[in-house]
Amino acid sequence: MNAEVTYNDQVLMEVRNLKKWFSVGSGLFNRGKSFVKAVDDINLTINYGETLGIVGESGCGKSTLARTIMRLISPTDGEVVFEGKDIARMSPRDLRKARRDIQMVFQDPYASLNPRMRVKDILCEPFIIHSIATKDGAMKKAEELLDMVGLSKESMNKFPHEFSGGQRQRICIARALAVNPKLIICDECVSALDVSIQAQIINLLVKLQKQLGLTLIFISHDLRVVQHISTKVAVMYLGKIMETAPKTDIFDNPIHPYTKALISSVPLADPDAKKNRIILKGDIPSPINVPPGCSFSTRCSMAEERCRIDNPKFRQIKDGHFCRCMLV
Template identity: 55%
Template sequence: MTKPLLDVKDLKIHFPQRKGVIKKRTTYVKAVDGISFTLNEGETLGLVGESGCGKSTTGRGITRLVPVTDGEVRYEGTDIASLSKSELREHRKNMQMVFQDPYASLNPRLTVEDILAEPLKAHGVKGKAERRKQIEKMMDVVGLNRKFISRYAHEFSGGQRQRIGIARALILNPKLIIADEPVAALDVSIQAQILNLLKDLQEEFGLTYLFISHDLSVVRHLCNRVAVMYLGRMAEVGNTDKIFENPLHPYTQTLLSAIPVSNPRHEKERIILQGDVPSPVDPPKGCAFVGRCPKAHDRCHSDRPKLQKMGEDHYVACHLYD
């Protein structure tokens, strides 16, 4: 039986808005507003939703790159949100991030060797020869030629730069990788190479992935389970095949209807939403999706729906199923 590696309960990440000369706080941007999910050891969970729904902020909150307002983030039973700086530094060896932009996330003043040596130095790997040995081994693992070790980031293609980012994340031998749109900035042909690399690395090192993406085709290819977010809240969570074949939440149904079909002769019914996404500063009192949902009724305006079980490994937050 697989055991939970990561357990997120009622996670909230709110950012204060400050105005005026003295920068007095006036309100909060509720980027993540009470989400819960588990991530089992060895699996890949896809976190999906529109831009601005809180996916990336969730990943950064889990690693404490942004402060957590409330809730629990438990890694192997340890609440990461309560750790001190020294405890967190030690804990970060177990969880690393791969960022969306493979150029902006790499220091242009450092060579590949310097970039990959940084985490080793930070976590006490002494001796330049030992660090060099580990760096060259990791370059082999991600498919980078060792003779590139003295090159700078601008001398590489987008796919090669992302391989450097993956190597940096893996060099401390973590269990959990949070991949934040790792192929979104790459050409389609290069995307396939990086996705296949991620799958191969998962099998080789027994990695667990939280894969953040807005590309549902990629998510279906890579992920065992899917979590759908809307306006900082969780709409639906479950097995990938079940959600793609039988989406329950109206928002999930809308997202899936937008996936392009490969056959131009095959017509697909698309769901076109009306209205705009509400502001995360003042989200709806009830369901976050109520202003755009074609199936909304009175209760949706007043009561916030909770995730409820609809079958084995399938949960939905919608009053249609109460």
């Protein structure tokens, strides 16, 4: 078993002014196109060995951000600087090398595994593609990976449909670990699982992170899960980061009105305990027609006239705590 790996506060990745806009045709012959600003001017810093939790309502752009960071989809603008190199502008050859260091675990473990491939072929494939090991060496490493994620070597000859959802997600994690990555992006990787299985997968990720010195980006809409696993949290709304801070600051002292509303929605373990729930009025604006000024102003009870006119800047409130709100 590997000894635990620790790092100082060294920057692994910087996301700078990242944008991903999707054009939407309108009018005769698609003249006068409009855009869905799925990711709009995102700035993040991720240090070695930490876990960045990204939370927000469905449709806020969390998964698009993850895919843009990995360059599964090309960004419209901005930079994704990984260990000093900009992934957003890499050539296909350099990008292939960089992807060994950044892997992803998707939400649906069955859809992300080839149903016609046995587990041994799924796990050996990364070693062959990246020329890491021979076929015999890849088989041995595949067995080690299965053991690492809590599955027996008898699983090697089975197909994905022969496993439960939690077991399939363990296989996906093993595949992500095959190329010895530095960063793993977990995109809602436990949301499709039962609560008890969620806990097992979360504990497995925490264990592997300590053993291998992994850095994690953990995307979820479940604030309780994010609170458990994260060291830093970023809150998204309509393609923008509204607030980011260390976990304790986000959950104990949220600043942005949207963050406060999200935190207030987390259920308490004690059914008799009283909690001041913040109910947001109104609907989320259309991402094609985002209102001017602060995008949250249409649902914010604290909004002033200037909030509907001026676009708030993402600024530092205190050490490590950033917020996009003019009223702070």
